[in-house]
Amino acid sequence: xxxxxxxxxxxxxxxxxxxxxxxxxxxxxxxxxxxxxxxxxxxxxxxxxxxxxxxxxxxxxxxxxxxxxxxxxxxxxxxxxxxxxxxxxxxxxxxxxxxxxxxxxxxxxxxxxxxxxxxxxxxxxxxxxxxxxxxxxxxxxxxxxxxxxxxxxxxxxxxxxxxxxxxxxxxxxxxxxxxxxxxxxxxxxxxxxxxxxxxxxxxxxxxxxxxxxxxxxxxxxxxxxxxxxxxxxxxxxxxxxxxxxxxxxxxxxxxxxxxxxxxxxxxxxxxxxxxxxxxxxxxxxxxxxxxxxxxxxxxxxxxxxxxxxxxxxxxxxxxxxxxxxxxxxxxxxxxxxxxxxxxxxxxxxxxxxxxxxxxxxxxxxxxxxxxxxxxxxx
Numbered sequence: 298x299x300x301x302x303x304x305x306x307x308x309x310x311x312x313x314x315x316x317x318x319x320x321x322x323x324x325x326x327x328x329x330x331x332x333x334x335x336x337x338x339x340x341x342x343x344x345x346x347x348x349x350x351x352x353x354x355x356x357x358x359x360x361x362x363x364x365x366x367x368x369x370x371x372x373x374x375x376x377x378x379x380x381x382x383x384x385x386x387x388x389x390x391x392x393x394x395x396x397x398x399x400x401x402x403x404x405x406x407x408x409x410x411x412x413x414x415x416x417x418x419x420x421x422x423x424x425x426x427x428x429x430x431x432x433x434x435x436x437x438x439x440x441x442x443x444x445x446x447x448x449x450x451x452x453x454x455x456x457x458x459x460x461x462x463x464x465x466x467x468x469x470x471x472x473x474x475x476x477x478x479x480x481x482x483x484x485x486x487x488x489x490x491x492x493x494x495x496x497x498x499x500x501x502x503x504x505x506x507x508x509x510x511x512x513x514x515x516x517x518x519x520x521x522x523x524x525x526x527x528x529x530x531x532x533x534x535x536x537x538x539x540x541x542x543x544x545x546x547x548x549x550x551x552x553x554x555x556x557x558x559x560x561x562x563x564x565x566x567x568x569x570x571x572x573x574x575x576x577x578x579x580x581x582x583x584x585x586x587x588x589x590x591x592x593x594x595x596x597x598x599x600x601x602x603x604x605x606x607x608x609x610x611x612x613x614x615x616x617x618x619x620x621x622x623x624x625x626x627x628x629x630x631x632x633x634x635x636x637x638x639x640x641x642x643x644x645x646x647x648x649x650x651x652x653x654x655x656x657x658x659x660x661x662x663x664x665x666x667x668x669x670x671x672x673x674x675x
Contacts, residue, residue: 305375314559314591315501315530320473322380325414325445335389335405344397351388351418362390365420369451369479369507377475381416381447388418393427393458402430402461402650407448411440411471419450421460428459432653435496439469443498450478454486456510461489463653467660468496470527477503482542484510491648492548494521494529495660505534508542519548520644520657522664523556523588533562533577537603541572548579549644551637551664552588559591564605566598573600577607582640584614584633634665 304320305312335348347358354362372382389405409415423429435446446468454460460480468474474497480488494500506515521529535544550558560579581590592609614636622632638645641661648654 303376310561310563310593310595311503311532313561313593317501322445324412324443326412335403337403338401341397341399345392345394346397346399347390347392348403349390351390354390358390358392361392361422362420365390365422365451365453366418367449367451369453369481370449370477374477377447378449378477381418381449384414385416385418385449387415389420391419391421391429391431393423393429395424396426397424398428399430402432404432404434406434406436407446409437409444409446409468409472411442411444414445414447417446417448419448421450421452421462423452423454423458423460425455426457427455430461430463430650432463432465435464435466435468435474437469437472440471442471444469444472446472446474446476448474448476450476452478452480452488454480454482454488456484457486458483459487461649463491463650464493464502465653465656466494466496466500466502470496470498470525472497474500474502476501479505479507480515482506482508482510482513482515484539485512486510487514489516489518491518491520491653492531493519493657494523494531495664497527499528501530501532503532505536506544507534507536507538508544509538511539511541513539513542515542515544516647517544517546517548518644518647519550520641521548521550521558522552522661523550523558524553524664524667525556526554527556528558529556530559531561533560535562535564535575535577537564537566537570537573537575540570542570543574544576546577547644547647549581549641550590551582551584551640552590553584553664555585555587557589559593560609561593561595562607563595563597564607566600566603566605568599570600571602573603573605575603575605579609580640581611582614582637583611584637630666634662637661637665
């Protein structure tokens with residue numbers, strides 16, 4: 298499958314300005330599958346909650362794994378999903394039965410060594426009237442050898458379910474990160490996602506919310522902060538396939554030194570999806586003359602009774618604002634930090650887990666100060 302697919306076209310909308318045609322896959326070692334069965338409280342296990350690595354799931358829950366593995370994301374979507382399909386490793390299966398509320402967040406930590414590769418697959422199914430919060434962490438040390446991560450996330454929220462998914466990408470600078478996330482919301486379901494990109498030399502994150510049920514709701518938050526020569530690319534999709542569904546997207550990024558970013562987002566309203574309410578905003582803060590941010594918001598509407606709004610901004614830090622703060626006795630770095638935190642505040646305020654808010658605040662401070670990279674979650 299991988300060999301049959303062409304490289305993504307950098308002139309197409311989904312991969313615009315992201316040219317991976319010269320990407321050398323041969324320099325990365327094949328992944329070593331690991332078996333690390335997650336542990337959950339006995340009371341949740343007794344209620345039928347499953348939190349398992351794929352090796353264990355293949356033995357103990359084969360029907361559940363077979364029914365939901367690679368169903369939301371086609372393996373042939375692009376070359377990186379095909380590569381993932383061939384080598385997927387470090388897989389996690391989560392199932393929450395009807396009307397079960399998982400109050401404590403589930404977490405995984407993904408690792409990769411220099412010169413290596415990892416292909417994590419996350420499959421989450423939250424049944425009717427159930428709820429779950431899941432934190433996907435990506436972290437590694439620094440290495441002179443390049444490493445690769447190609448990740449796929451599939452989330453299904455059934456009728457009335459609530460799912461919160463958080464991706465924290467804080468790889469070392471030698472890692473190339475590709476991730477495809479797809480969330481499916483059925484009738485009256487709520488799906489909230491947070492995509493954070495702070496580490497890696499290059500990251501391309503594709504986050505899609507597909508609202509198939511009437512009354513479903515999607516909140517899509519993104520936070521990225523690039524420095525040195527980091528390159529972050531984001532592609533989002535808000536697909537309204539049913540009537541009276543709501544989606545709300547806010548992606549914010551700061552860039553300094555020679556870093557660059559691209560954001561491409563599409564609100565797509567299918568025929569019959571009357572009463573759609575969709576909002577999309579991408580904001581970028583430029584902290585140096587050499588940094589570059591591009592933003593391409595898009596609408597594709599096939600219904601006539603909808604409310605869809607979108608917008609994008611790319612703005613430098615105003616020297617007048619810094620001067621005002623510095624005239625009150627604040628040093629320049631602290632003044633920049635105040636401006637950056639003010640910029641990110643509305644994203645941070647919408648993060649429901651205090652622990653994650655605090656970790657991101659510390660990481661943002663380290664980025665502004667230019668200090669040694671701070672590991673999120675460490």
